[in-house]
Amino acid sequence: MPDASNEEGLFMTDAAQLEFATTNQGVRLGIRAVQNTDGDLLRSFFSQVTADDLRFRFLAGINEVSEDQIAMMVDVDHKQTEDFLAFLDDGTLAATAMIAKDAGGKRAEVAIVVRKDMKHKGIGWTMLNHAADYAKACGVETLEALESRQNQAAIEVERDSGFDVKPYPGDSTLVLVSRKLG
Numbered sequence: 198m199p200d201a202s203n204e205e206g207l208f209m210t211d212a213a214q215l216e217f218a219t220t221n222q223g224v225r226l227g228i229r230a231v232q233n234t235d236g237d238l239l240r241s242f243f244s245q246v247t248a249d250d251l252r253f254r255f256l257a258g259i260n261e262v263s264e265d266q267i268a269m270m271v272d273v274d275h276k277q278t279e280d281f282l283a284f285l286d287d288g289t290l291a292a293t294a295m296i297a298k299d300a301g302g303k304r305a306e307v308a309i310v311v312r313k314d315m316k317h318k319g320i321g322w323t324m325l326n327h328a329a330d331y332a333k334a335c336g337v338e339t340l341e342a343l344e345s346r347q348n349q350a351a352i353e354v355e356r357d358s359g360f361d362v363k364p365y366p367g368d369s370t371l372v373l374v375s376r377k378l379g
């Protein structure tokens with residue numbers, strides 16, 4: 198994949214930094230770690246995410262992602278926290294996947310969001326598996342996600358990827374999905 202920019206002129210990256218994956222629906226993705234210069238790219242991306250998906254990703258009723266949230270996504274240490282960006286061949290940012298390890302590095306949380314026009318193409322499933330592979334390679338033993346019970350689409354993807362779903366203690370609106378990576 199050569200250097201690419203999407204229709205909004207947002208610079209993507211060069212191919213040397215990308216890992217490639219193809220979804221079960223045949224969509225080719227170039228995946229790379231977030232860079233500290235990706236703030237504008239993420240702002241534009243989150244404007245293409247449904248209100249429900251914003252709520253599910255941040256577990257809060259928000260209409261747009263704040264500057265502080267964008268800053269936290271691009272200012273990661275690439276050791277305890279990583280944020281992956283998935284691009285289409287034309288440079289369009291299709292999805293993000295965040296992984297945050299605990300202090301011991303044995304457990305990690307994952308959170309994924311896909312653009313509204315890119316849903317039902319296997320991108321979420323592919324990003325979840327990419328995140329699991331990355332976490333396992335880093336020594337993480339258990340990958341988890343905290344989900345709203347209403348986010349049935351994500352829960353089903355996680356179940357299909359081998360995650361167990363359990364009630365979240367103390368909050369009946371949430372479930373904890375987890376998968377042993379050993």
